[in-house]
Structures are given as structure tokens and as C-alpha cells.
Amino acid sequence: MARILILEDDTTFAQLLDGFLTKNGHEISLVTSIKQCVKLIENQEFDLCLIDYRLPDGIGFEVITHTRNLGLSVPIIIMTSFNDVRTAVKSMQMGAFDYITKPVNPDELLMVIKDSLNKKDQKTVIADNTDEDFIKGKSAIADRLYEHIALVAPTDMSVIIQGESGTGKEFAARTLHQQSKRADKPFIAIDCGALSKDLAASELFGHMKGAFTGALNDKKGQFEAANGGTLFLDEVGNLSYEVQIKLLRALQERVIQPLGSTKQVAVDVRIVTATNDDLINSISGGEFREDLYHRLNEFKIQLPALRERGGDLELFINHFIRLSNRDLDRNVKSISAEAKSLLLNYDWPGNLRELSNVIKRMVLLTPGDVAQLSALPDEMTIAVNQQTMPGSSSDLKALNEVNEKALIAEALIKAKYNKSKAAKMLNIDRKTLYAKMERYGIE
Numbered sequence: 463m464a465r466i467l468i469l470e471d472d473t474t475f476a477q478l479l480d481g482f483l484t485k486n487g488h489e490i491s492l493v494t495s496i497k498q499c500v501k502l503i504e505n506q507e508f509d510l511c512l513i514d515y516r517l518p519d520g521i522g523f524e525v526i527t528h529t530r531n532l533g534l535s536v537p538i539i540i541m542t543s544f545n546d547v548r549t550a551v552k553s554m555q556m557g558a559f560d561y562i563t564k565p566v567n568p569d570e571l572l573m574v575i576k577d578s579l580n581k582k583d584q585k586t587v588i589a590d591n592t593d594e595d596f597i598k599g600k601s602a603i604a605d606r607l608y609e610h611i612a613l614v615a616p617t618d619m620s621v622i623i624q625g626e627s628g629t630g631k632e633f634a635a636r637t638l639h640q641q642s643k644r645a646d647k648p649f650i651a652i653d654c655g656a657l658s659k660d661l662a663a664s665e666l667f668g669h670m671k672g673a674f675t676g677a678l679n680d681k682k683g684q685f686e687a688a689n690g691g692t693l694f695l696d697e698v699g700n701l702s703y704e705v706q707i708k709l710l711r712a713l714q715e716r717v718i719q720p721l722g723s724t725k726q727v728a729v730d731v732r733i734v735t736a737t738n739d740d741l742i743n744s745i746s747g748g749e750f751r752e753d754l755y756h757r758l759n760e761f762k763i764q765l766p767a768l769r770e771r772g773g774d775l776e777l778f779i780n781h782f783i784r785l786s787n788r789d790l791d792r793n794v795k796s797i798s799a800e801a802k803s804l805l806l807n808y809d810w811p812g813n814l815r816e817l818s819n820v821i822k823r824m825v826l827l828t829p830g831d832v833a834q835l836s837a838l839p840d841e842m843t844i845a846v847n848q849q850t851m852p853g854s855s856s857d858l859k860a861l862n863e864v865n866e867k868a869l870i871a872e873a874l875i876k877a878k879y880n881k882s883k884a885a886k887m888l889n890i891d892r893k894t895l896y897a898k899m900e901r902y903g904i905e
Contacts, residue, residue, distance in 0.1 A: 533658030625765030647691030673722025
């Protein structure tokens with residue numbers, strides 16, 4: 463039995479969810495506003511939160527941000543009724559565990575809840591050496607990527623892995639560790655985005671009993687736990703300025719000092735970091751230390767987006783079908799022509815993570831051995847239809863939106879993702895640019 467908090471302002475739908483999940487053995491609490499939700503999260507413990515995207519007093523992202531600031535790792539599932547998967551992808555970039563679209567399929571809901579309850583701790587993952595659930599790809603761009611990993615892996619150089627959300631940054635870091643001289647030592651992954659500012663230093667460097675309110679025992683930090691091996695810091699740009707100073711010292715002097723301790727602890731750790739943002743922008747904005755950036759960026763690996771990987775897409779589709787058949791006890795052997803065409807023409811803004819989720823849902827909703835178009839989300843069909851090339855559509859509004867999106871993307875690239883500069887190029891204000899970026903799902 464899990465304690466589940468449901469935030470949903472449609473009381474009829476909320477009651478249906480309550481009844482269904484209660485029948486399946488869960489204990490449910492219902493709230494209808496973000497304010498009520500936040501208050502309950504602060505005062506009670508939950509195993510899972512099921513959050514609607516749009517609410518009378520805000521959007522579901524606010525709950526993700528609040529739980530992260532509190533240092534809580536409760537998994538959050540976002541529910542959205544909007545025919546745009548980019549909303550869901552953005553929620554996962556911000557720290558949601560998963561998403562589900564309305565109307566909610568009962569089997570899919572139970573699968574997503576089961577996956578989130580079975581997940582490992584979000585903050586820290588001690589990885590094993592198996593890669594059965596991963597596949598590298600065979601395209602030229604994939605070959606170059608793994609050539610770079612093979613080149614830098616045997617060294618002790620600090621590596622930054624950069625790429626869009628969902629491109630497989632942790633897998634690249636694990637591969638790098640497995641091909642290094644430290645392969646028989648620990649590989650520890652930390653999601654810096656899931657660490658609260660108050661607890662990040664304790665998580666990384668440890669603390670002594672009584673170092674702060676709530677420090678009831680001595681705690682060994684992840685630097686010590688990873689000693690001799692590799693420490694992977696995902697979304698390193700989320701670390702506070704104070705923790706960045708401590709991290710820089712640890713890299714320069716190879717020692718750490720647990721909170722509340724006067725003793726220094728020697729550590730031998732290789733640092734691999736990842737970000738879906740260019741830290742240069744954070745440096746220019748004063749949010750990230752330039753000296754730390756140069757320490758971390760001894761070698762940079764750029765992960766390609768799924769849409770850039772050519773024939774690898776079909777390889778990944780078949781791979782995820784095999785894994786989903788195994789996990790869900792299904793027997794999908796092929797995909798209908800219509801469904802396959804949709805999968806190959808969709809632009810996959812959430813990359814491999816989104817593909818994995820979509821394929822798992824497709825397999826779940828396929829009782830036979832051939833997956834049909836109906837097993838794929840409607841928002842994918844809408845998105846592909848909106849990708850109509852100029853000159854081939856009589857829908858003038860859609861055509862203008864396609865052109866506007868392309869112009870905004872081009873301006874952002876030219877401005878190196880500096881939004882103020884991009885807004886000036888486009889002759890609009892920053893507020894308008896932000897609104898259009900959210901509308902078109904531009905990250």
C-alpha cells in the first residue's frame with residue numbers, strides 16, 4: 463500500500479481516481495489547489511504525488527520546485543489533458559518522475575505508479591556494471607560519440623557531458639566509468655537538481671552529528687562513498703554558489719571537510735558532470751563559477767538529440783519493445799505501417815527517455831503481437847501534422863507558427879541561448895519571447 467497525494471481540481475475525476483486507486487490497495491489524500499498541496503507535503507509524508515498540470519492557482523511545476531527545495535525525493539507524476547507532450551517532457555526536465563495524459567488509461571496509470579514506487583532513490587544511484595537495458599546505436603554520430611568516450615575514459619580528466627534532457631547522459635557517464643581504470647571501484651550518480659540547497663553540502667561532503675538541526679548521526683558524504691571511483695554529478699548547474707566553492711576546493715586539493723568537522727578527509731575521485739544547459743550562460747549571469755567550470759571541463763562530450771541519430775531510431779524502437787515485452791509480459795512482434803510511420807516522423811523532444819516511455823505504453827496497450835496506431839498518444843499525431851513543410855499546407859495559421867518557431871530557434875542559436883539578445887534580434891521583449899518559447903515547446 464502506498465500513500466498517494468492527488469492534486470486535481472476536477473472533483474469528479476479526482477473521486478474516480480480515489481476510488482480506483484483505493485480498490486488497488488493505496489491510501490489516498492485529495493486536494494484541489496497548489497496551496498493545499500504544498501501545506502500537506504510540508505506536514506505529512508507521501509510515497510507518491512499525482513499532480514494535475516493546470517490548476518486554479520498555478521501549474522504543477524510549482525509543486526516540483528517546492529518539493530525539491532524541501533529536499534524531498536517523493537516521486538511526482540504530472541497529469542495533463544493538453545495535446546502537447548512537450549509539457550510533460552518539460553515536467554520531467556524539472557524533476558517529475560513521469561507523466562500521464564488524460565483521459566487516463568487505468569492499466570497505464572497502475573504501470574506508471576508501480577514504476578515510480580519501485581524506483582531507486584532519486585538523489586543518489588550506485589550503479590552496477592550491467593548494461594543490458596541500454597543500447598549504443600550504430601550511426602556515424604554514435605560511432606564518433608563512443609570514440610570520444612573510449613579516448614578519454616582511461617585518463618583521470620574531468621568530463622562534462624552536455625546534451626538535451628533524455629539523451630542518456632548518465633549512461634554515457636557509466637560507460638565512461640566502465641572503460642576507465644576505476645571500473646572495479648564505485649560509480650555513484652547524484653541528481654543535483656533533486657538536492658535542496660540546504661542539504662546539498664551534506665549529501666556531497668557528509669556531516670557530523672549536531673552539525674545542523676536534524677543531523678542526529680554522523681553521515682558519510684558521496685565523495686567518500688565514491689573514493690577510488692567515479693562521482694557523476696547530473697545537472698551540476700543547480701548547485702548553489704556556496705557548494706560550488708566547496709566542490710572547487712575538493713577538486714583542487716583532493717580533500718573534503720564534512721559539515722561540523724574540523725578534520726579534512728583525503729579523497730581520490732574522478733568527477734564527471736552533466737548539464738542540459740550551456741554553463742557559459744550561467745557563468746555570464748553570475749550563477750556558476752568560471753574557475754570551477756574550467757576544472758570540470760577538461761574534456762567535453764556532446765550527446766546528440768534522438769532526431770539527429772538517423773537509422774538509430776528504429777534500432778532503439780526495437781530495443782525498447784524487447785525490454786517492454788520482458789517487463790510487462792507482453793509479446794509484441796511488429797508494428798503496423800501507420801504506427802511505425804508516426805514513430806519515425808515524430809521529432810522526439812524528450813529524446814530516448816520519451817521514446818522509452820512511449821514504447822512501454824504502446825506495448826502495455828497492445829494485447830496481441832502487432833502494435834497499432836491507437837496504442838500511441840494522440841498528441842504525437844497532432845505534433846507530426848503540425849510539422850507540415852511550408853508550401854504544402856493551406857492552413858495559414860499553422861504555416862505562420864512553423865515559421866515563427868523556426869525564427870525563434872534560429873535567433874536563440876545565434877545569440878548562444880542568451881534570451882535577452884535573442885529577443886532584441888526578434889524585435890520583441892523578453893516576456894513575449896518566454897511566452898512563445900513555452901507555446902512552441904522550445905527549451
